[in-house]
Amino acid sequence: MRRFLFWALLCLLAGFLPSAAAQTAAPGSDPGAALLETLDVDSYRDKGEAITAIVQSDDERAREWLQALLDGRLQRADDGRFVVVLDNAGRNWPVEDALTGEALGEMSRRELDRIGINNALRNQLRSAIAVVDLISPDVERRRSSADRLLGEVDEALAETLVPVIEEAEDDYVRRRLGQALAIYQAENGEMAGVEALSGSLHPRARVALNRAASGDDPVVADAARAALASVEQNLKLNRGVETLYFGLSLGSVLVLAAIGLAITFGVMGVINMAHGELMMLGAYTTWMMQQLLPGQPGLALVLSIPAGFLVAALVGIAIERGVIQFLKGRPLETLLATFGISLILQQLVRTVISPLNRTVITPEWMSGSLVINDALSLTLNRLYVMGFALFVFAALMLVMRRTRLGLEVRAVTQNRAMARAMGIRATRVDILTFALGSGVAGLAGVALSQLTNVGPNLGQNYIIDSFMVVVFGGVGNLWGTLVAGLSLGVINQVLEPWAGAVLAKIIVLVFIILFIQKRPRGLFPQKGRAAEG
Amino acid sequence: MSLHSTSGRFWLARPFHERATQIFLGVLLAALVIVTVLHVALPRGHALHVNAYTVNLFGKYLSYALLAVAVDLVWGYLGILSLGHGAFFAIGGYAMGMYLMRQIGERGTYGHPVLPDFMVFLNWESLPWYWHGFDMAWFAFAMVLLAPGLLALVFGFLAFRSRVTGVYLSIITQALTFALMLAFFRNEMGFGGNNGLTDFREILGFNLRSSDTRLGLFIASGVALALGYILCRAIVTSKLGRVCVATRDAEARTRFIGYRVERFQLFVFVVSAMLAGVAGALYVPQVGIINPSEFSPLFSIEIVLWVALGGRATLYGAVIGAILVNYAKTVFTGVMPDAWLFALGGLFVLVTVLLPRGVAGLLPGFTRRADHQPKEASA
Numbered sequence: 001m002r003r004f005l006f007w008a009l010l011c012l013l014a015g016f017l018p019s020a021a022a023q024t025a026a027p028g029s030d031p032g033a034a035l036l037e038t039l040d041v042d043s044y045r046d047k048g049e050a051i052t053a054i055v056q057s058d059d060e061r062a063r064e065w066l067q068a069l070l071d072g073r074l075q076r077a078d079d080g081r082f083v084v085v086l087d088n089a090g091r092n093w094p095v096e097d098a099l100t101g102e103a104l105g106e107m108s109r110r111e112l113d114r115i116g117i118n119n120a121l122r123n124q125l126r127s128a129i130a131v132v133d134l135i136s137p138d139v140e141r142r143r144s145s146a147d148r149l150l151g152e153v154d155e156a157l158a159e160t161l162v163p164v165i166e167e168a169e170d171d172y173v174r175r176r177l178g179q180a181l182a183i184y185q186a187e188n189g190e191m192a193g194v195e196a197l198s199g200s201l202h203p204r205a206r207v208a209l210n211r212a213a214s215g216d217d218p219v220v221a222d223a224a225r226a227a228l229a230s231v232e233q234n235l236k237l238n239r240g241v242e243t244l245y246f247g248l249s250l251g252s253v254l255v256l257a258a259i260g261l262a263i264t265f266g267v268m269g270v271i272n273m274a275h276g277e278l279m280m281l282g283a284y285t286t287w288m289m290q291q292l293l294p295g296q297p298g299l300a301l302v303l304s305i306p307a308g309f310l311v312a313a314l315v316g317i318a319i320e321r322g323v324i325q326f327l328k329g330r331p332l333e334t335l336l337a338t339f340g341i342s343l344i345l346q347q348l349v350r351t352v353i354s355p356l357n358r359t360v361i362t363p364e365w366m367s368g369s370l371v372i373n374d375a376l377s378l379t380l381n382r383l384y385v386m387g388f389a390l391f392v393f394a395a396l397m398l399v400m401r402r403t404r405l406g407l408e409v410r411a412v413t414q415n416r417a418m419a420r421a422m423g424i425r426a427t428r429v430d431i432l433t434f435a436l437g438s439g440v441a442g443l444a445g446v447a448l449s450q451l452t453n454v455g456p457n458l459g460q461n462y463i464i465d466s467f468m469v470v471v472f473g474g475v476g477n478l479w480g481t482l483v484a485g486l487s488l489g490v491i492n493q494v495l496e497p498w499a500g501a502v503l504a505k506i507i508v509l510v511f512i513i514l515f516i517q518k519r520p521r522g523l524f525p526q527k528g529r530a531a532e533g
Numbered sequence: 534m535s536l537h538s539t540s541g542r543f544w545l546a547r548p549f550h551e552r553a554t555q556i557f558l559g560v561l562l563a564a565l566v567i568v569t570v571l572h573v574a575l576p577r578g579h580a581l582h583v584n585a586y587t588v589n590l591f592g593k594y595l596s597y598a599l600l601a602v603a604v605d606l607v608w609g610y611l612g613i614l615s616l617g618h619g620a621f622f623a624i625g626g627y628a629m630g631m632y633l634m635r636q637i638g639e640r641g642t643y644g645h646p647v648l649p650d651f652m653v654f655l656n657w658e659s660l661p662w663y664w665h666g667f668d669m670a671w672f673a674f675a676m677v678l679l680a681p682g683l684l685a686l687v688f689g690f691l692a693f694r695s696r697v698t699g700v701y702l703s704i705i706t707q708a709l710t711f712a713l714m715l716a717f718f719r720n721e722m723g724f725g726g727n728n729g730l731t732d733f734r735e736i737l738g739f740n741l742r743s744s745d746t747r748l749g750l751f752i753a754s755g756v757a758l759a760l761g762y763i764l765c766r767a768i769v770t771s772k773l774g775r776v777c778v779a780t781r782d783a784e785a786r787t788r789f790i791g792y793r794v795e796r797f798q799l800f801v802f803v804v805s806a807m808l809a810g811v812a813g814a815l816y817v818p819q820v821g822i823i824n825p826s827e828f829s830p831l832f833s834i835e836i837v838l839w840v841a842l843g844g845r846a847t848l849y850g851a852v853i854g855a856i857l858v859n860y861a862k863t864v865f866t867g868v869m870p871d872a873w874l875f876a877l878g879g880l881f882v883l884v885t886v887l888l889p890r891g892v893a894g895l896l897p898g899f900t901r902r903a904d905h906q907p908k909e910a911s912a
Contacts, residue, residue, distance in 0.1 A: 340881020
């Protein structure tokens with residue numbers, strides 16, 4: 001009953017309150033109080049005008065009020081003060097004074113009355129907040145606000161925007177706002193808007209152009225269709241770049257996976273079927289490093305680069321000494337034995353760690369993406385992996401070309417007997433090569449941990465692909481591996497949209513089988529006597 | 534079994550004059566008879582009674598053994614390490630599975646007179662063209678031979694013509710079976726996708742769930758193994774077989790002598806693929822399902838292990854290996870499933886490093902002879 005009375009009184013007052021407030025706003029008192037007072041009216045139309053007034057008031061608390069109003073947290077207490085509710089869970093809500101920002105402790109929800117809004121007001125509030133943000137001193141806030149305005153501009157806002165655009169200091173904000181305005185204009189069939197949107201990639205721009213294209217004015221509609229065509233063109237280009245990016249990313253993973261295999265296969269003529277499992281060990285090393293250094297995923301990742309290399313290289317040496325050296329000159333048996341090792345390693349991880357996938361955290365500086373434009377953003381982790389692949393490739397190239405070990409490896413690859421006659425200890429070269437190739441597999445695993453799930457089956461999926469890369473590129477040729485890996489990655493990604501992931505993979509496999517018909521020794525075959533296998 | 538003693542006789546009759554073949558066939562026949570008698574004559578519950586489940590299991594081993602013989606034919610005598618024979622096995626199995634699917638008729642869950650259940654489920658309107666004819670047994674059985682044979686012909690033609698050998702060939706065959714596995718996983722292929730073909734009812738009018746049919750399939754597998762073994766022996770003891778062994782040990786030299794090596798390779802490869810197809814066709818009705826996992830590279834490489842464990846280039850070694858490994862697998866996966874992959878992986882290493890001649894090398898009377906011992910071409 002008391003509540004009803006209160007409401008009735010409020011309604012009565014509402015009619016003449018604004019004028020009353022205006023009268024009581026003596027010089028020196030807070031002008032904000034009057035502004036808020038105008039909000040507490042019944043008519044939504046009046047509320048809308050009040051909101052516009054608040055936006056135009058340049059009051060620095062305006063944003064906070066508008067946001068609170070939008071969230072339903074701007075309320076009026078029984079004693080007539082306007083408060084902002086900080087947390088509306090439970091019965092008693094902590095509040096602060098809307099005008100002074102002073103904390104008022106907790107108030108019961110019964111003492112408070114929400115200032116209601118409807119959907120139209122909600123929309124108005126959103127753009128109002130965006131406009132307030134546009135003049136905020138914080139650049140990031142200005143930018144994100146400009147982003148939010150795309151497609152949200154209405155008649156009133158359009159007028160306000162024009163001076164804002166002219167005054168905007170930030171280039172990005174000016175461009176975005178221009179776009180937002182153009183979208184509004186295009187939707188209303190204005191030529192200027194359609195022209196400005198030509199080639200724009202934002203999905204809202206396309207919506208606006210589509211609407212303009214079906215408008216009444218034939219000239220504008222034609223222009224809109226032309227603009228749409230250029231948008232499509234531009235989108236196609238961007239999709240092409242994106243496909244290329246994904247292809248190169250996949251390709252660099254393939255290069256990482258294959259390059260170690262290429263080295264061991266080139267030198268020893270041995271297919272190490274456990275190569276994929278060495279990658280898996282590298283990935284698990286990353287996971288373990290992150291377990292050892294909780295809270296520092298970035299540092300752990302950096303440290304796991306040498307750690308992954310070492311772990312995989314040591315396991316590689318163990319494989320070479322334990323099994324492969326006894327199978328000299330029997331490549332097919334070596335293949336079977338190393339396959340057995342791969343099974344053991346997989347099961348070992350399943351038994352010791354877990355059959356389930358482990359999560360490797362992506363450090364902050366590697367997550368997120370590089371936004372090129374509205375239709376194209378490149379994920380950072382892939383970019384890093386690409387860079388890492390190139391780095392590993394360059395490092396291997398240096399080892400092969402500039403070091404004593406590299407010289408010996410190349411000699412043994414080309415002619416084992418002759419190299420031994422020249423005093424090269426082929427067995428030692430074998431061990432070191434195998435360690436190097438395995439270590440690189442470990443590095444590939446570290447990189448992969450950032451792209452896929454780390455689980456016992458991680459390596460299995462790569463052994464066939466990596467061997468395909470080696471075959472495609474030509475054995476004993478690092479450049480061949482690089483070119484083959486990258487091109488297979490790109491081919492796969494290009495085929496994927498219209499053939500589906502599985503079919504794309506099949507097509508690539510068939511392609512390689514046919515390719516070997518033409519060039520049995522790969523893209524870059526070894527020349528001369530070394531080629532006589 | 535030198536060339537002199539065997540030449541002059543009809544080529545298919547030649548194997549019967551070999552000691553090893555006589556012993557092998559004798560043992561196989563004895564095994565078939567004993568199992569049949571123990572199954573039929575003894576009452577249920579008798580200590581020596583062999584139940585239907587075990588008969589079925591043995592039948593499965595025998596079809597695996599035939600598959601191993603097929604692999605040994607190309608690996609042992611031709612030097613081609615095929616890591617994709619599972620593909621031929623699976624294709625033969627799918628041909629049989631398609632026949633069995635069509636035999637279900639209206640008794641499927643959806644009761645469609647023509648379409649198998651999974652097609653009804655996928656809202657297919659009509660039977661894809663490659664499913665036609667599989668309602669006829671003769672056509673399906675012909676396909677069991679022709680489909681893997683054709684794949685082997687095309688693939689082998691391309692591979693051998695461009696002289697892909699050694700590890701290259703191994704990995705390409707692995708890629709082949711991997712690609713097929715991916716393809717068969719797709720529902721659009723029309724082979725039941727992930728679930729494969731299953732829920733079979735009867736074969737040639739016999740109920741697949743009755744123990745008599747199972748016994749029949751077991752015997753059929755044994756007979757097929759015997760025939761396949763004789764055929765392979767006949768091939769390897771013929772002049773063609775000698776050329777194959779020559780190719781295995783020195784491909785370039787054989788080529789220079791004037792043999793068209795790739796033709797011999799192709800012929801034997803196709804025969805082997807067909808044998809694998811038959812093995813698959815016998816396997817499917819006994820296990821009651823065929824799905825893309827038979828295409829998995831792991832299965833194909835496991836077959837090679839059977840052969841390696843049993844002893845390469847002996848044929849009977851392949852049979853021994855297939856049965857030993859699969860028996861071990863049955864026991865292990867029942868008792869301690871986690872340990873199976875350790876055991877399998879360990880076997881791969883131990884056999885290649887310590888037992889290059891396999892179990893057959895330990896048998897009495899095994900002497901080191903030129904045609905028994907494959908020499909690995911140097912890398």
